[in-house]
Amino acid sequence: MTSGLQEALQQIAADMADQGDRGAVADYIPQLSGIDPNLFAIAVATADGSLHYAGDSHTLFSLQSITKMFTLAIALGRSGDQLWTRVGREPSGNAFNSIVQLEQENGRPRNPFVNAGAIVITDEILAGRAPKDALAEILRFMRAAAESENIHINGSVAASEQAHGHRNFSLAHFLASCGNLKNPAELTLGTYFHQCAIEMNVQQLALAGRFLIGTGTGPRLVALPRVRRLNALMLTCGHYDGSGDFAFRVGLPAKSGVGGGILAIVPGVASIAVWSPGLDHNGNSKLGTLALEQLARAMDWSVF
Amino acid sequence: MTSGLQEALQQIAADMADQGDRGAVADYIPQLSGIDPNLFAIAVATADGSLHYAGDSHTLFSLQSITKMFTLAIALGRSGDQLWTRVGREPSGNAFNSIVQLEQENGRPRNPFVNAGAIVITDEILAGRAPKDALAEILRFMRAAAESENIHINGSVAASEQAHGHRNFSLAHFLASCGNLKNPAELTLGTYFHQCAIEMNVQQLALAGRFLIGTGTGPRLVALPRVRRLNALMLTCGHYDGSGDFAFRVGLPAKSGVGGGILAIVPGVASIAVWSPGLDHNGNSKLGTLALEQLARAMDWSVF
Amino acid sequence: MTSGLQEALQQIAADMADQGDRGAVADYIPQLSGIDPNLFAIAVATADGSLHYAGDSHTLFSLQSITKMFTLAIALGRSGDQLWTRVGREPSGNAFNSIVQLEQENGRPRNPFVNAGAIVITDEILAGRAPKDALAEILRFMRAAAESENIHINGSVAASEQAHGHRNFSLAHFLASCGNLKNPAELTLGTYFHQCAIEMNVQQLALAGRFLIGTGTGPRLVALPRVRRLNALMLTCGHYDGSGDFAFRVGLPAKSGVGGGILAIVPGVASIAVWSPGLDHNGNSKLGTLALEQLARAMDWSVF
Amino acid sequence: MTSGLQEALQQIAADMADQGDRGAVADYIPQLSGIDPNLFAIAVATADGSLHYAGDSHTLFSLQSITKMFTLAIALGRSGDQLWTRVGREPSGNAFNSIVQLEQENGRPRNPFVNAGAIVITDEILAGRAPKDALAEILRFMRAAAESENIHINGSVAASEQAHGHRNFSLAHFLASCGNLKNPAELTLGTYFHQCAIEMNVQQLALAGRFLIGTGTGPRLVALPRVRRLNALMLTCGHYDGSGDFAFRVGLPAKSGVGGGILAIVPGVASIAVWSPGLDHNGNSKLGTLALEQLARAMDWSVF
Structure with a gap:
């Protein structure tokens, strides 16, 4: 084939x-x-x-956002099917960064690939650790998958994502207001922005x-x-x-x-x-x- | 296998x-x-x-609604890809009979399987004909597919759908108000209700x-x-x-x-x-x- | 003053x-x-x-739509405060002909002045009568208010409203699907279109x-x-x-x-x-x- | 009277x-x-x-939220009618803390009394100053209005609002993502939480x-x-x-x-x-x- x-x-x-x-x-x-x-x-x-x-x-x-596929695999490995209590499995019918459904559906994102859902996934992986430890786990998984150690985070991109990340901060705080964020928004988003900056x-x-x-x-x-x-x-x-x-x-x-x-x-x-x-x-x-x-x-x- | x-x-x-x-x-x-x-x-x-x-x-x-698959195949055969000017190809994120997106997206249903989209498909097949002629074409296609002549419309179900079909009438008139219905709502829905009643x-x-x-x-x-x-x-x-x-x-x-x-x-x-x-x-x-x-x-x- | x-x-x-x-x-x-x-x-x-x-x-x-003020006064006179079980008293935050809230709020229009609410009011006045009898009551009230018998319905406008009234038909059928229309949609809307055509x-x-x-x-x-x-x-x-x-x-x-x-x-x-x-x-x-x-x-x- | x-x-x-x-x-x-x-x-x-x-x-x-009336008066005094480029004057048809319209209407809150709108008003008053200076102006106005110096902020309430203010942080960051926040979200909200805690x-x-x-x-x-x-x-x-x-x-x-x-x-x-x-x-x-x-x-x- x-x-x-x-x-x-x-x-x-x-x-x-x-x-x-x-x-x-x-x-x-x-x-x-x-x-x-x-x-x-x-x-x-x-x-x-x-x-x-x-x-x-x-x-x-x-x-x-391609990293969302890898973090989802990691989170399912860590947490199993109980992950689905925090996030759904349905197409959203809305833009990737929309917050409308989050309000209408009480803070449970539609799926793990819209931004709100991906933030929940990263939050699940973070699990009370320091962001660098969660990022190390994410990099470890991706390097193992690619069989290459030469995979890194672009610090400049991560810093810029953070500086321009108001919409994601809005999503994360909304999740927190619904009780669907386990770590401080700053830590979960710090991890998320760095994850997105993997090259x-x-x-x-x-x-x-x-x-x-x-x-x-x-x-x-x-x-x-x-x-x-x-x-x-x-x-x-x-x-x-x-x-x-x-x-x-x-x-x-x-x-x-x-x-x-x-x-x-x-x-x-x-x-x-x-x-x-x-x-x-x-x-x-x-x-x-x-x-x-x-x-x-x-x-x-x-x-x- | x-x-x-x-x-x-x-x-x-x-x-x-x-x-x-x-x-x-x-x-x-x-x-x-x-x-x-x-x-x-x-x-x-x-x-x-x-x-x-x-x-x-x-x-x-x-x-x-299983008939929507067959009418979609028929409509694509009749009209080709220009059908997609009337209806989209995306999951809706809403209930099958929701009218919200129809207003937000100017009368173009999200996909051919939500009710509004299926009504558009039937409307495309009806194409100015008498409902019985469109229904004959639908039955002809389904009988050919099943290689069985013994496939019929349940008239009692069709009549009852019609009598309880206010939501579908609402959808059809909304489509008409946006210029996305080619036939009178009564005729398109008459066809649609009978199509749904195929057994x-x-x-x-x-x-x-x-x-x-x-x-x-x-x-x-x-x-x-x-x-x-x-x-x-x-x-x-x-x-x-x-x-x-x-x-x-x-x-x-x-x-x-x-x-x-x-x-x-x-x-x-x-x-x-x-x-x-x-x-x-x-x-x-x-x-x-x-x-x-x-x-x-x-x-x-x-x-x- | x-x-x-x-x-x-x-x-x-x-x-x-x-x-x-x-x-x-x-x-x-x-x-x-x-x-x-x-x-x-x-x-x-x-x-x-x-x-x-x-x-x-x-x-x-x-x-x-100015007639909606008069029909509201008539309906309150006929039905009293139980009218408010059928329609609300809040601004909608949406366009006059929007159907979105009707779905989100189970067919109870936000107020008597958006189209959906006004259709409910007319439906309440119609109350099983022939449209001409309801229209006679509406005209009687308005003529009394103006102290002028020389107030009439413009038949040509009414007919045109009817012919172009798909959005209102959509609203009325939606109301019916929620059990919030007491008369056949055709009769309520027939009354409504004529009421709107009063000059x-x-x-x-x-x-x-x-x-x-x-x-x-x-x-x-x-x-x-x-x-x-x-x-x-x-x-x-x-x-x-x-x-x-x-x-x-x-x-x-x-x-x-x-x-x-x-x-x-x-x-x-x-x-x-x-x-x-x-x-x-x-x-x-x-x-x-x-x-x-x-x-x-x-x-x-x-x-x- | x-x-x-x-x-x-x-x-x-x-x-x-x-x-x-x-x-x-x-x-x-x-x-x-x-x-x-x-x-x-x-x-x-x-x-x-x-x-x-x-x-x-x-x-x-x-x-x-009663303070929103006073801050609106102050902001209009400072900025005049150009304030209305940042916030509207219409009822929202939504809850006081809803974020849905903010997304649908590109970050311009419906009115100065829903939370998002009030945050914009406080942000306008803050105007690059330290929060304590803006709060001093707010207290000055309110004390003058009441002709009483004995009006204060309850620090415990303010601290608790801050600790439980995820929804307001979500709103503020959303405003920022639309370019409708002039000060850092933390400073505007710090001011806002203290303003709300006035007794x-x-x-x-x-x-x-x-x-x-x-x-x-x-x-x-x-x-x-x-x-x-x-x-x-x-x-x-x-x-x-x-x-x-x-x-x-x-x-x-x-x-x-x-x-x-x-x-x-x-x-x-x-x-x-x-x-x-x-x-x-x-x-x-x-x-x-x-x-x-x-x-x-x-x-x-x-x-x-």
Whole structure:
């Protein structure tokens, strides 16, 4: 199921270079707004152990919300299904940073991928520890997943997220007002902002996603039944209020980040990382989505 | 992938007979509220052409919203992708009969499976014809899918839906006020109420769902790329505001109906119909969902 | 308290003739959209029995939502305080024709002046009768209030309201779905559309409003405690989601209509009718509001 | 217009002592939850300079949101009408601490009396100064209004508000994320929590409200046109989502606080302070409202 893959990636990288409308780079912090919108990279780690890539595949980018997939896996490992008392499993029908449902649903976020939900997940991992200890656990998991020690937090991005993080502070304090925050908002958000500032290149990210293929490829971090549930959550909620459209067009579970990266999984077959910093109106990578659509069609990959 | 299937179905039917909490039968019309909550049936049509079943598999039930899957396939066949100018492809985060988003989003329903969206789909099929002509086309498609002429509308149910259909009239007039209804509300809803009153048993429904397996099993009604998109829409939106949880628990694209039926698809493998009239708080069959969860686990079926 | 009144009215009429930005005439039915935006009229009926006017004070206009004040008075006379089980007394924070709160608050409209609430009021008056009988009662009350038999329904406007009334049909059916409509939607709305099409000129309207002055001027239709409550409702809810701003600028209880009319009351002093067909973004007469602001300042009229 | 006033107050105090259902004392901080629900006090300062009172009129209570009336007057004095670019003048249709509209309306609070709006007002007064300087200005204004130096902040209440103020922190950070907070959230809220903790007894509060009578009684702090506007805002927004009902029942502009106090104004006649700590479901004093209803009826006081 992976023959022709390298050719497909090269073709896609070439096609993407020609695209005129590349979306809008995130502009809420200078560290993101200054990134060249012409950058593009894609990498695929397959179930049989190979790694293919094209484009700027050595360039680091900010994972941002893609880290929510990893922290969710960690939190489920720590807390099991009781985690779902704090956060739901339904698409929200609202923007990633919306606070409306939090008020309407008494402080229980809709799912672990909207910001409010992800803050709860990080809060669950923090669990009374110092933020650096929780961050060490998160990095440990991600390095193990990617089998690379060379994965780090960009301190400048983290500091800038903190400085511009008023909406997330609003969400965290709202959670606290509903009794759904166990740690001081400052500590949970300090952890969260640093987590979002973790950087990888697409090769690392594709490798880090192997544990979601479900075939035991790479390090064994999560058992198959939970892998399937993580993929289900990515498919229904991973692209915020664009998840339905992404499933319709691409047909694969995936998690996006405002840094322009997307991690997509072909269950049983491959882990895909794509990156291009320009975003669509839902905050998902515009060319990243287009590239995944082309790749899925070229390789006949779809969960449907 | 289907060995042990018959045994699994027998076991599930036996397990379901022992369930105490069977949910609440829909009570908005007498034709549904009077149905025995102890009934249960399941059937599976496989890609290799076999049909397995257990329980009350000859008993007819009202398809209700399951028909939305078939009318969506018909409307896409008639109108192609321009259909999406009238209706979206995103989970709503709201109840199946909610009108809130219709006002907030200027009369474009979130997806084809919430009531407002399904009314738009039926309106697209009606297309200026007499309701009986549109209904004839819908029945023709469903009979072809099931390869059975013995599929009919329950006139008593249709009449009762009409008499108790104020919420749907409200939705239809709202659509009209936004210019998103092409036919008089009375005619579109007349068609819609009759469509919802189509009856099948689980054997017929499992057979009727074969066109969504994607392997060409049974009559060829829809090409593979569109089959995948229909399955994607079922997975993200098919269970209304319980779609995320259904994907998490069962891991298969599926469409439920308030009559207690669910049609679920294992892409490349099988079409499953299950029926038990008791509903959960989202209006989806309680035992039907449980049975699908057990079957998916027993057969190792999941798109993830 | 009324010396200098005639001069003030003349001055205001002259000022209004010079206004450039006159708002936008309602365009949802041709009978309203064709009205000359340069028309302006104002009339004041005082507690001591005099009537003053300026501008196009003989020209008839469509009362539209101003009739909601009269039907509320009639319904309270018929049903007393049990009316408040069907409708609330709070500003809505939403547009006059919004349906969102109706869903969120289980079909009980926020107040009698948003469309949903006014439909409930008309439904209460209809009370199983033929629409013509309810309309006869409404006309009888308004003619008595104005002491003029020459007040009629514009049939062409009523027919057009009916033809373009999808939003109101949506509201009425939603009310019905919540059990808050006693008559068939068609009959209640038929009555409502005809009620809205009642025409007066500003002289008639100022006279018709005398029963709200609270001094017993003109025919005695409503006792003082209820007059005060009607005025309270006008002040908090009479201009929809512009009521706060109107109270801030003008300081008088008032009810507007999409035909461009406004009825304002100076408790103990006067009843004011103003008309200019151009509307602001909340659907209230732009020059009518400005004229009332000038008149209130000139005469030192304010409830505050 | 004030003959019989003292007798009316005595009668009301006696009636209130007999009331069984006294509402629920605010329980979000221990300093409020421990207050005896049997306490009741009322005082009236008249335009002619007299002061009447009954009940526990020497007992201090926490003004809480009643201070929003005074800070609004101060902010309008400092900034004039440009204040309205930061906050609206419409009833919200939502709870006092709701954040939903803040998201829907891009961070511009509906009015100065909902919490978000009051935080904006305090932020406007703070204006880059140290919180103690802004608090000094607020206390100076209130002491001048009451002609009493013996008005202070309860430090224990302020500290407790701060410790339990997550919802207000959420609102403030949301405002900041929309660019509608000029000072650091911590400083604005520090000021706000201390402002809310100002204490008075009903005699002081009735005297402090004289500047809103509009006759020049007491110290001249605000000119008449602005007094009228402040009263208009109190009438339409002063009781949050119970403002319509309060206007209907009592018919006077008034501002309530969660400490159980209400300041009500009879324009041209009197300033009324009432206090009883038990609250209704909207967070307004239950017996305070009832007492005002009785007083307004007994004295024939109403703006309508």
